Amino acid sequence: MLILIALGILLIAVLARMLWQSEPKAKDLQLDCSREATARFHCLQEHDRIVERIFGDEDWNFLRHRVPSEIRRSFLKQRREMAFCWLTLIRVKAKGVMHHHLAYARSFQSLEPVLECKVAINYLAFQLSCALLAGLLWLRGPVALRGTVVRAHELCERLRALTEVRWAQTTLAARPRS
Amino acid sequence: MTSLPSSEAFDAALQDLRTRTLGRLQGDFARLVYLASTRNYNTGRYEHDGLTFRYSMPVAERVLVTAHREVFLRLALRSLEALTDEVQQYVLFESDSPEELLKVWTDLEAYRILVPSEDDPLIVKIFRANLSAALAIVARSWKGDRRDLAQQFGSRLPSPGQ
Numbered sequence: 273m274l275i276l277i278a279l280g281i282l283l284i285a286v287l288a289r290m291l292w293q294s295e296p297k298a299k300d301l302q303l304d305c306s307r308e309a310t311a312r313f314h315c316l317q318e319h320d321r322i323v324e325r326i327f328g329d330e331d332w333n334f335l336r337h338r339v340p341s342e343i344r345r346s347f348l349k350q351r352r353e354m355a356f357c358w359l360t361l362i363r364v365k366a367k368g369v370m371h372h373h374l375a376y377a378r379s380f381q382s383l384e385p386v387l388e389c390k391v392a393i394n395y396l397a398f399q400l401s402c403a404l405l406a407g408l409l410w411l412r413g414p415v416a417l418r419g420t421v422v423r424a425h426e427l428c429e430r431l432r433a434l435t436e437v438r439w440a441q442t443t444l445a446a447r448p449r450s
Numbered sequence: 451m452t453s454l455p456s457s458e459a460f461d462a463a464l465q466d467l468r469t470r471t472l473g474r475l476q477g478d479f480a481r482l483v484y485l486a487s488t489r490n491y492n493t494g495r496y497e498h499d500g501l502t503f504r505y506s507m508p509v510a511e512r513v514l515v516t517a518h519r520e521v522f523l524r525l526a527l528r529s530l531e532a533l534t535d536e537v538q539q540y541v542l543f544e545s546d547s548p549e550e551l552l553k554v555w556t557d558l559e560a561y562r563i564l565v566p567s568e569d570d571p572l573i574v575k576i577f578r579a580n581l582s583a584a585l586a587i588v589a590r591s592w593k594g595d596r597r598d599l600a601q602q603f604g605s606r607l608p609s610p611g612q
Contacts, residue, residue: 326576339590347583
Protein backbone atom coordinates (compact mmCIF):
# COMPACT_ATOMS: atom_id res chain seq x y z
CA MET A 273 0.00 0.00 0.00
CA LEU A 274 2.76 2.42 0.97
CA ILE A 275 4.63 1.57 -2.21
CA LEU A 276 1.55 2.45 -4.30
CA ILE A 277 1.15 5.78 -2.52
CA ALA A 278 4.86 6.53 -3.01
CA LEU A 279 4.55 5.64 -6.69
CA GLY A 280 1.49 7.86 -7.01
CA ILE A 281 3.33 10.79 -5.42
CA LEU A 282 6.32 10.17 -7.64
CA LEU A 283 4.10 10.10 -10.72
CA ILE A 284 2.43 13.38 -9.73
CA ALA A 285 5.85 14.95 -9.13
CA VAL A 286 7.12 13.79 -12.54
CA LEU A 287 3.98 15.08 -14.28
CA ALA A 288 4.21 18.42 -12.45
CA ARG A 289 7.85 18.74 -13.48
CA MET A 290 7.04 17.92 -17.09
CA LEU A 291 4.24 20.45 -17.08
CA TRP A 292 6.59 23.05 -15.62
CA GLN A 293 9.19 22.30 -18.27
CA SER A 294 6.58 22.46 -21.00
CA GLU A 295 6.35 26.22 -20.51
CA PRO A 296 7.69 27.44 -23.83
CA LYS A 297 10.72 29.62 -24.22
CA ALA A 298 10.82 31.80 -27.32
CA LYS A 299 14.46 30.94 -28.07
CA ASP A 300 13.64 27.24 -28.18
CA LEU A 301 10.89 27.67 -30.72
CA GLN A 302 12.99 29.03 -33.57
CA LEU A 303 10.17 31.47 -34.10
CA ASP A 304 10.05 35.17 -33.56
CA CYS A 305 8.13 35.38 -30.29
CA SER A 306 9.85 38.67 -29.52
CA ARG A 307 8.31 41.91 -28.32
CA GLU A 308 7.69 43.06 -31.90
CA ALA A 309 5.91 39.83 -32.71
CA THR A 310 3.81 40.29 -29.59
CA ALA A 311 2.90 43.81 -30.64
CA ARG A 312 1.75 42.43 -33.97
CA PHE A 313 -0.15 39.68 -32.16
CA HIS A 314 -2.14 42.35 -30.30
CA CYS A 315 -3.55 43.83 -33.46
CA LEU A 316 -3.92 40.72 -35.53
CA GLN A 317 -7.21 40.77 -37.36
CA GLU A 318 -6.70 37.21 -38.43
CA HIS A 319 -6.47 35.76 -34.93
CA ASP A 320 -9.50 33.47 -35.19
CA ARG A 321 -8.32 32.04 -38.47
CA ILE A 322 -4.83 31.44 -37.07
CA VAL A 323 -6.35 29.54 -34.13
CA GLU A 324 -8.50 27.56 -36.55
CA ARG A 325 -5.43 26.58 -38.58
CA ILE A 326 -3.19 25.62 -35.64
CA PHE A 327 -5.69 24.04 -33.27
CA GLY A 328 -8.52 22.92 -35.54
CA ASP A 329 -8.78 19.37 -36.85
CA GLU A 330 -9.85 20.21 -40.42
CA ASP A 331 -6.33 20.25 -41.92
CA TRP A 332 -5.25 17.15 -40.05
CA ASN A 333 -8.32 15.17 -41.13
CA PHE A 334 -7.63 16.14 -44.73
CA LEU A 335 -3.94 15.24 -44.54
CA ARG A 336 -3.83 12.06 -42.46
CA HIS A 337 -4.81 9.53 -45.17
CA ARG A 338 -3.12 11.28 -48.06
CA VAL A 339 0.60 11.41 -47.19
CA PRO A 340 3.24 9.03 -45.82
CA SER A 341 3.94 8.84 -42.11
CA GLU A 342 7.11 10.99 -42.11
CA ILE A 343 5.19 13.93 -43.60
CA ARG A 344 2.41 13.42 -41.06
CA ARG A 345 4.98 13.46 -38.24
CA SER A 346 6.67 16.58 -39.59
CA PHE A 347 3.28 18.31 -39.96
CA LEU A 348 2.33 17.55 -36.36
CA LYS A 349 5.75 18.64 -35.09
CA GLN A 350 5.42 21.99 -36.87
CA ARG A 351 1.86 22.44 -35.58
CA ARG A 352 3.08 21.77 -32.03
CA GLU A 353 5.83 24.41 -32.38
CA MET A 354 3.30 26.92 -33.65
CA ALA A 355 0.92 26.07 -30.82
CA PHE A 356 3.61 26.68 -28.19
CA CYS A 357 4.51 29.95 -29.89
CA TRP A 358 0.84 31.01 -29.79
CA LEU A 359 0.77 30.11 -26.09
CA THR A 360 3.91 32.16 -25.44
CA LEU A 361 2.44 35.16 -27.24
CA ILE A 362 -0.84 35.07 -25.34
CA ARG A 363 1.00 34.67 -22.02
CA VAL A 364 3.25 37.63 -22.81
CA LYS A 365 0.16 39.64 -23.73
CA ALA A 366 -1.58 38.82 -20.42
CA LYS A 367 1.60 39.52 -18.47
CA GLY A 368 1.86 42.93 -20.15
CA VAL A 369 -1.76 43.71 -19.25
CA MET A 370 -1.16 42.75 -15.59
CA HIS A 371 2.06 44.75 -15.46
CA HIS A 372 0.26 47.89 -16.64
CA HIS A 373 -2.63 47.22 -14.29
CA LEU A 374 -0.35 46.91 -11.25
CA ALA A 375 1.51 50.08 -12.21
CA TYR A 376 -1.80 51.98 -12.43
CA ALA A 377 -3.18 50.39 -9.27
CA ARG A 378 -0.11 51.49 -7.27
CA SER A 379 -0.55 55.09 -8.36
CA PHE A 380 -4.28 55.06 -7.68
CA GLN A 381 -5.28 56.10 -4.17
CA SER A 382 -8.75 54.62 -3.73
CA LEU A 383 -8.61 50.99 -4.77
CA GLU A 384 -11.75 49.00 -5.51
CA PRO A 385 -11.34 45.65 -3.73
CA VAL A 386 -14.08 43.97 -5.80
CA LEU A 387 -12.46 44.94 -9.07
CA GLU A 388 -9.00 43.93 -7.85
CA CYS A 389 -10.35 40.54 -6.73
CA LYS A 390 -12.00 40.03 -10.12
CA VAL A 391 -8.74 40.85 -11.89
CA ALA A 392 -6.74 38.51 -9.63
CA ILE A 393 -9.22 35.62 -10.03
CA ASN A 394 -9.33 36.15 -13.77
CA TYR A 395 -5.54 36.14 -14.04
CA LEU A 396 -5.35 32.97 -11.97
CA ALA A 397 -7.99 31.29 -14.15
CA PHE A 398 -6.07 32.38 -17.23
CA GLN A 399 -2.79 30.95 -15.90
CA LEU A 400 -4.50 27.66 -14.99
CA SER A 401 -6.06 27.50 -18.42
CA CYS A 402 -2.63 28.08 -20.03
CA ALA A 403 -1.04 25.39 -17.83
CA LEU A 404 -3.79 22.95 -18.81
CA LEU A 405 -3.30 23.85 -22.46
CA ALA A 406 0.48 23.37 -22.20
CA GLY A 407 -0.08 19.96 -20.60
CA LEU A 408 -2.55 18.92 -23.30
CA LEU A 409 -0.20 20.17 -26.01
CA TRP A 410 2.66 18.22 -24.50
CA LEU A 411 0.58 15.06 -24.12
CA ARG A 412 -1.45 14.93 -27.33
CA GLY A 413 -0.47 17.80 -29.61
CA PRO A 414 -2.49 20.77 -30.82
CA VAL A 415 -5.06 19.07 -33.04
CA ALA A 416 -8.68 19.50 -31.87
CA LEU A 417 -7.79 21.77 -28.92
CA ARG A 418 -9.65 24.76 -30.31
CA GLY A 419 -12.23 24.82 -27.49
CA THR A 420 -9.55 25.10 -24.77
CA VAL A 421 -7.67 27.72 -26.78
CA VAL A 422 -10.78 29.83 -27.30
CA ARG A 423 -11.45 29.72 -23.52
CA ALA A 424 -7.86 30.83 -22.75
CA HIS A 425 -8.15 33.66 -25.24
CA GLU A 426 -11.52 34.75 -23.83
CA LEU A 427 -10.01 34.86 -20.33
CA CYS A 428 -7.15 37.00 -21.62
CA GLU A 429 -9.60 39.37 -23.32
CA ARG A 430 -11.76 39.56 -20.16
CA LEU A 431 -8.65 40.40 -18.16
CA ARG A 432 -7.85 43.20 -20.59
CA ALA A 433 -11.44 44.50 -20.38
CA LEU A 434 -11.35 44.48 -16.57
CA THR A 435 -8.05 46.34 -16.38
CA GLU A 436 -9.29 48.86 -18.91
CA VAL A 437 -11.99 49.83 -16.38
CA ARG A 438 -9.20 50.80 -14.00
CA TRP A 439 -7.32 52.76 -16.69
CA ALA A 440 -10.49 54.64 -17.62
CA GLN A 441 -11.04 55.55 -13.95
CA THR A 442 -7.45 56.76 -13.60
CA THR A 443 -7.72 58.86 -16.74
CA LEU A 444 -11.02 60.40 -15.56
CA ALA A 445 -9.59 61.15 -12.11
CA ALA A 446 -6.51 62.81 -13.61
CA ARG A 447 -8.60 65.06 -15.88
CA PRO A 448 -8.99 68.60 -14.43
CA ARG A 449 -12.57 69.45 -13.43
CA SER A 450 -14.15 72.35 -15.30
CA MET B 451 2.50 59.17 -66.23
CA THR B 452 -0.70 60.29 -64.43
CA SER B 453 -0.61 63.35 -62.18
CA LEU B 454 -3.08 62.14 -59.53
CA PRO B 455 -2.52 62.85 -55.80
CA SER B 456 -0.65 59.98 -54.17
CA SER B 457 -3.63 58.31 -52.40
CA GLU B 458 -5.78 58.45 -55.53
CA ALA B 459 -2.88 57.24 -57.64
CA PHE B 460 -2.42 54.37 -55.20
CA ASP B 461 -6.09 53.33 -55.40
CA ALA B 462 -6.11 53.61 -59.18
CA ALA B 463 -2.87 51.63 -59.52
CA LEU B 464 -4.12 48.92 -57.16
CA GLN B 465 -7.33 48.60 -59.13
CA ASP B 466 -5.32 48.55 -62.33
CA LEU B 467 -3.10 45.73 -61.04
CA ARG B 468 -6.10 43.73 -59.80
CA THR B 469 -8.10 43.93 -62.99
CA ARG B 470 -5.48 44.00 -65.74
CA THR B 471 -2.90 41.61 -64.35
CA LEU B 472 -4.03 39.59 -61.34
CA GLY B 473 -7.56 39.05 -62.64
CA ARG B 474 -6.20 37.23 -65.66
CA LEU B 475 -4.24 34.71 -63.64
CA GLN B 476 -5.80 31.39 -62.72
CA GLY B 477 -6.18 31.26 -58.93
CA ASP B 478 -4.58 32.95 -55.93
CA PHE B 479 -1.52 30.73 -55.97
CA ALA B 480 -0.57 31.87 -59.47
CA ARG B 481 -1.15 35.48 -58.31
CA LEU B 482 1.15 34.94 -55.34
CA VAL B 483 3.90 33.48 -57.53
CA TYR B 484 3.54 36.40 -59.94
CA LEU B 485 3.66 39.05 -57.18
CA ALA B 486 6.67 37.42 -55.50
CA SER B 487 8.45 37.42 -58.86
CA THR B 488 8.11 41.21 -59.12
CA ARG B 489 10.42 41.51 -56.09
CA ASN B 490 14.09 41.93 -56.88
CA TYR B 491 15.96 39.14 -55.05
CA ASN B 492 19.01 41.33 -54.46
CA THR B 493 17.36 44.48 -53.20
CA GLY B 494 14.05 43.13 -51.89
CA ARG B 495 12.25 45.95 -53.72
CA TYR B 496 9.26 45.45 -55.98
CA GLU B 497 9.55 46.49 -59.61
CA HIS B 498 6.89 46.73 -62.31
CA ASP B 499 7.61 48.60 -65.51
CA GLY B 500 4.00 49.09 -66.57
CA LEU B 501 2.85 50.51 -63.24
CA THR B 502 5.99 52.64 -62.88
CA PHE B 503 5.42 54.08 -66.35
CA ARG B 504 1.73 54.84 -65.71
CA TYR B 505 2.03 56.06 -62.12
CA SER B 506 5.41 56.38 -60.39
CA MET B 507 8.00 54.10 -58.87
CA PRO B 508 6.99 54.66 -55.19
CA VAL B 509 3.29 54.15 -56.02
CA ALA B 510 4.06 51.01 -58.03
CA GLU B 511 6.13 49.61 -55.19
CA ARG B 512 3.49 50.36 -52.53
CA VAL B 513 0.80 48.78 -54.67
CA LEU B 514 2.81 45.62 -55.22
CA VAL B 515 3.63 45.33 -51.49
CA THR B 516 -0.07 45.71 -50.62
CA ALA B 517 -1.27 43.26 -53.24
CA HIS B 518 1.40 40.71 -52.29
CA ARG B 519 0.43 40.84 -48.62
CA GLU B 520 -3.28 40.69 -49.46
CA VAL B 521 -2.97 37.59 -51.63
CA PHE B 522 -0.54 35.94 -49.22
CA LEU B 523 -2.86 36.37 -46.22
CA ARG B 524 -5.81 35.09 -48.19
CA LEU B 525 -3.89 31.99 -49.14
CA ALA B 526 -1.94 31.36 -45.94
CA LEU B 527 -5.00 31.18 -43.71
CA ARG B 528 -7.04 29.07 -46.08
CA SER B 529 -7.66 25.42 -45.18
CA LEU B 530 -5.15 22.82 -46.32
CA GLU B 531 -7.75 21.35 -48.66
CA ALA B 532 -8.35 24.70 -50.37
CA LEU B 533 -4.61 25.36 -50.60
CA THR B 534 -4.06 21.92 -52.12
CA ASP B 535 -6.70 22.70 -54.77
CA GLU B 536 -4.90 25.97 -55.54
CA VAL B 537 -1.54 24.22 -55.89
CA GLN B 538 -3.08 21.51 -58.06
CA GLN B 539 -4.62 24.12 -60.33
CA TYR B 540 -1.29 25.96 -60.58
CA VAL B 541 0.63 22.79 -61.38
CA LEU B 542 -1.84 21.78 -64.08
CA PHE B 543 -2.29 25.14 -65.80
CA GLU B 544 0.99 26.96 -65.33
CA SER B 545 3.56 24.29 -65.96
CA ASP B 546 4.59 22.30 -69.02
CA SER B 547 6.13 19.60 -66.91
CA PRO B 548 4.26 19.23 -63.62
CA GLU B 549 6.53 16.44 -62.38
CA GLU B 550 9.62 18.58 -62.70
CA LEU B 551 7.92 21.53 -61.04
CA LEU B 552 6.78 19.41 -58.10
CA LYS B 553 10.25 17.92 -57.68
CA VAL B 554 12.02 21.29 -57.79
CA TRP B 555 9.54 22.92 -55.45
CA THR B 556 9.78 20.09 -52.96
CA ASP B 557 13.56 19.60 -53.10
CA LEU B 558 14.69 23.23 -53.29
CA GLU B 559 11.80 24.58 -51.18
CA ALA B 560 11.44 27.31 -53.81
CA TYR B 561 8.15 28.34 -52.16
CA ARG B 562 10.13 30.11 -49.43
CA ILE B 563 10.48 33.17 -51.67
CA LEU B 564 6.71 33.52 -51.99
CA VAL B 565 6.38 35.05 -48.55
CA PRO B 566 6.22 38.88 -48.16
CA SER B 567 9.24 40.16 -46.27
CA GLU B 568 7.54 41.71 -43.26
CA ASP B 569 4.74 39.37 -42.41
CA ASP B 570 3.77 37.78 -39.13
CA PRO B 571 6.16 34.88 -38.40
CA LEU B 572 3.36 32.65 -37.15
CA ILE B 573 1.36 33.09 -40.36
CA VAL B 574 4.50 32.49 -42.43
CA LYS B 575 5.14 29.28 -40.52
CA ILE B 576 1.53 28.12 -41.09
CA PHE B 577 1.83 28.87 -44.80
CA ARG B 578 5.13 27.01 -45.24
CA ALA B 579 3.94 23.96 -43.30
CA ASN B 580 0.66 23.79 -45.22
CA LEU B 581 2.30 24.37 -48.58
CA SER B 582 4.87 21.66 -47.99
CA ALA B 583 2.04 19.25 -47.08
CA ALA B 584 -0.02 20.39 -50.08
CA LEU B 585 2.92 19.74 -52.45
CA ALA B 586 3.32 16.24 -51.02
CA ILE B 587 -0.40 15.54 -51.53
CA VAL B 588 -0.38 16.90 -55.09
CA ALA B 589 2.79 14.93 -55.95
CA ARG B 590 1.21 11.71 -54.70
CA SER B 591 -2.06 12.28 -56.51
CA TRP B 592 -0.14 13.20 -59.69
CA LYS B 593 1.83 9.95 -59.55
CA GLY B 594 -1.41 8.03 -58.90
CA ASP B 595 -3.15 9.67 -61.86
CA ARG B 596 -0.25 8.85 -64.15
CA ARG B 597 -0.24 5.23 -63.01
CA ASP B 598 -4.00 4.99 -63.62
CA LEU B 599 -3.61 6.52 -67.09
CA ALA B 600 -0.73 4.16 -67.93
CA GLN B 601 -2.83 1.17 -66.85
CA GLN B 602 -5.87 2.42 -68.73
CA PHE B 603 -4.04 3.07 -72.01
CA GLY B 604 -1.49 0.29 -71.57
CA SER B 605 -4.25 -2.34 -71.63
CA ARG B 606 -5.56 -0.97 -74.95
CA LEU B 607 -2.19 -1.06 -76.67
CA PRO B 608 -1.59 -3.99 -79.02
CA SER B 609 0.65 -6.68 -77.62
CA PRO B 610 4.07 -7.26 -79.38
CA GLY B 611 2.77 -10.39 -81.07
CA GLN B 612 -0.26 -8.65 -82.59
